[in-house]
Amino acid sequence: MAEVSDSVRRQIEALNTRYIRAIDDDAVEEWPKLFTEDCLYRITTRENFSQNLPMPLMECTSRGMLVDRVFGYRRVNVYEPQRYTHLLSGLVIEPIDATHVRCRQNYAVIRTMVTGEMMIFSAGVYHDRIVLGAEAMFEERIVVQESRRVDTLLVIPI
Amino acid sequence: MTELAGGCLLAAMRNEEPLLSWPKEGPTRAPYRVMHDPDIYRQEMDNIFRGPTWHYLCLEAELPNPGDYRTSFIGEVPVIVCRDENGDINAMVNRCAHKGALLCIEPHGNRKQFACVYHAWTYDLKGDLTSIAFQRGLAGKGGMPKDFDVSKHHLVRIRVENFCGMAFGTFSDKVENVETYLGPEMAAHVRRIFNRPVEVLGYYHQVLPNNWKLYMENSRDPYHATILHAFYATFKLNRLSMLGGVALGKDGWHNLLYSAAERDIQKENYEGGHLRSVIRDVGLEDSTFLDRIQEFDDGITVAIQSIFPTCNTQQIYNTLAIRQTVPLGLNKAELHWTCFGYKDDTPELRRMRQAQANLIGPAGYVSMEDGSVGGYVQRGTAGAEDEASAVMEMGGRTIEPQPGVRATEVALRGFWRAYRELMGY
Numbered sequence: 001m002a003e004v005s006d007s008v009r010r011q012i013e014a015l016n017t018r019y020i021r022a023i024d025d026d027a028v029e030e031w032p033k034l035f036t037e038d039c040l041y042r043i044t045t046r047e048n049f050s051q052n053l054p055m056p057l058m059e060c061t062s063r064g065m066l067v068d069r070v071f072g073y074r075r076v077n078v079y080e081p082q083r084y085t086h087l088l089s090g091l092v093i094e095p096i097d098a099t100h101v102r103c104r105q106n107y108a109v110i111r112t113m114v115t116g117e118m119m120i121f122s123a124g125v126y127h128d129r130i131v132l133g134a135e136a137m138f139e140e141r142i143v144v145q146e147s148r149r150v151d152t153l154l155v156i157p158i
Numbered sequence: 159m160t161e162l163a164g165g166c167l168l169a170a171m172r173n174e175e176p177l178l179s180w181p182k183e184g185p186t187r188a189p190y191r192v193m194h195d196p197d198i199y200r201q202e203m204d205n206i207f208r209g210p211t212w213h214y215l216c217l218e219a220e221l222p223n224p225g226d227y228r229t230s231f232i233g234e235v236p237v238i239v240c241r242d243e244n245g246d247i248n249a250m251v252n253r254c255a256h257k258g259a260l261l262c263i264e265p266h267g268n269r270k271q272f273a274c275v276y277h278a279w280t281y282d283l284k285g286d287l288t289s290i291a292f293q294r295g296l297a298g299k300g301g302m303p304k305d306f307d308v309s310k311h312h313l314v315r316i317r318v319e320n321f322c323g324m325a326f327g328t329f330s331d332k333v334e335n336v337e338t339y340l341g342p343e344m345a346a347h348v349r350r351i352f353n354r355p356v357e358v359l360g361y362y363h364q365v366l367p368n369n370w371k372l373y374m375e376n377s378r379d380p381y382h383a384t385i386l387h388a389f390y391a392t393f394k395l396n397r398l399s400m401l402g403g404v405a406l407g408k409d410g411w412h413n414l415l416y417s418a419a420e421r422d423i424q425k426e427n428y429e430g431g432h433l434r435s436v437i438r439d440v441g442l443e444d445s446t447f448l449d450r451i452q453e454f455d456d457g458i459t460v461a462i463q464s465i466f467p468t469c470n471t472q473q474i475y476n477t478l479a480i481r482q483t484v485p486l487g488l489n490k491a492e493l494h495w496t497c498f499g500y501k502d503d504t505p506e507l508r509r510m511r512q513a514q515a516n517l518i519g520p521a522g523y524v525s526m527e528d529g530s531v532g533g534y535v536q537r538g539t540a541g542a543e544d545e546a547s548a549v550m551e552m553g554g555r556t557i558e559p560q561p562g563v564r565a566t567e568v569a570l571r572g573f574w575r576a577y578r579e580l581m582g583y
């Protein structure tokens with residue numbers, strides 16, 4: 001594996017920090033801004049991913065679709081108030097070229113309901129393709145949830 | 159014979175006191191207690207899940223080769239479905255005949271035989287016991303009694319029928335065949351969906367925070383669709399005023415909710431022999447995931463079928479799926495979705511099915527709410543007084559097919575008719 005510079009690592013960590021803050025601080029309007037215009041954001045499960053089964057839980061193939069998901073969450077879909085707490089670990093960076101990298105990283109999302117109920121809602125691996133720069137962005141984020149189960153519903157992006 | 163008398167008569171024939179006396183209004187009411195009473199739940203496992211009913215187990219397409227198996231459920235009972243050396247599909251309870259341990263832990267795989275990890279009792283693909291470890295003991299000591307008859311200790315066999323590529327199972331030797339059980343209209347709809355070979359495109363598994371029956375009600379309820387699922391109305395995709403209706407099978411045990419959405423289409427053209435619909439300018443930044451083709455000649459764009467007790471077939475535009483609801487105790491159920499397409503799908507149609515996945519499943523724009531609304535009812539009805547009941551008079555009080563009617567709860571009344579017949583209430 002080729003070495004990546006500290007500067008590249010810092011760009012990626014900063015992008016992931018902005019990602020977590022956008023979702024966990026309920027500032028989801030900031031979330032689509034972290035992706036390129038013709039990005040891919042997909043949530044799937046290990047069960048489907050490992051068997052190459054294409055049906056995703058959620059799939060956005062443009063930044064516009066991310067904006068629509070935010071609109072759905074804010075204005076359209078009906079669900080019980082809930083918040084996420086993201087935990088990240090085990091970042092691996094593989095350079096593609098001078099301005100692009102692939103990354104893998106574990107994530108866990110703890111979901112907290114207004115009743116006080118907390119659970120590990122999702123845990124798995126982010127498979128990313130990132131374009132580097134002063135403001136690095138996701139070209140691709142594929143979320144592979146380890147469990148095949150989703151509790152109740154999935155409305156906030158993971 | 160009134161609804162109430164019918165229920166009581168059945169209970170009397172079984173020589174047992176009903177656990178519940180149904181409200182005098184009949185099938186327009188369902189007591190909240192049926193969502194909370196552990197004795198009723200236990201009786202459901204016997205009377206409904208082990209009763210004269212058929213249960214979807216898996217698709218034939220998931221078992222292409224001899225030895226292929228999948229695990230499934232009938233009610234709470236774990237089940238193995240497999241294809242044997244002769245190509246036949248068998249099903250048996252996933253429970254060793256020795257100590258009752260689960261035989262298959264993995265959800266799917268291929269086996270020549272099923273060996274229990276606990277004491278290596280081994281079964282063939284028909285469920286017959288073929289060997290017992292140390293049957294003759296060690297060095298002439300121990301072992302099973304000489305008269306122990308392995309042929310009497312097979313796995314509990316489940317009657318299986320393959321209807322149009324759907325494998326159904328039942329514990330009942332009395333229930334009619336699947337086609338008769340469904341009735342002509344419902345069988346015709348299964349044939350419509352499974353008109354040619356299918357291929358699985360993915361699975362969803364959704365834990366519902368409610369009694370299993372609340373999801374079965376929900377999937378029979380066209381009244382809520384455009385209210386709860388605000389995405390439909392916000393983006394003008396489905397209105398209660400659209401063409402559609404309710405068809406019934408077996409006097410309401412089963413049903414089909416259908417609608418046709420051609421009025422919402424803004425641009426149509428024929429592509430590859432299919433009518434292609436494009437929806438733009440509805441307020442979405444990127445609505446390309448709603449692009450669809452009309453796959454069925456009848457013009458129906460959304461069709462949700464309920465096969466009593468816990469199976470749904472689904473067509474929402476170009477998404478096709480089977481949904482199986484598995485009870486996980488009184489207050490919890492798991493919804494298993496098997497999404498599929500046809501083997502001869504064009505790459506473009508495959509992409510459409512995949513893009514439209516955004517509509518369905520636990521994160522679906524028009525389905526996620528079904529995951530939570532049952533929980534609201536479960537929690538709202540906790541501790542309710544004995545006589546408190548749901549009211550279902552939308553669309554009248556009878557149980558008859560209602561073509562052209564969508565503001566109706568007739569299919570829910572059908573569910574409760576079947577339920578009461580089997581439960582003796």
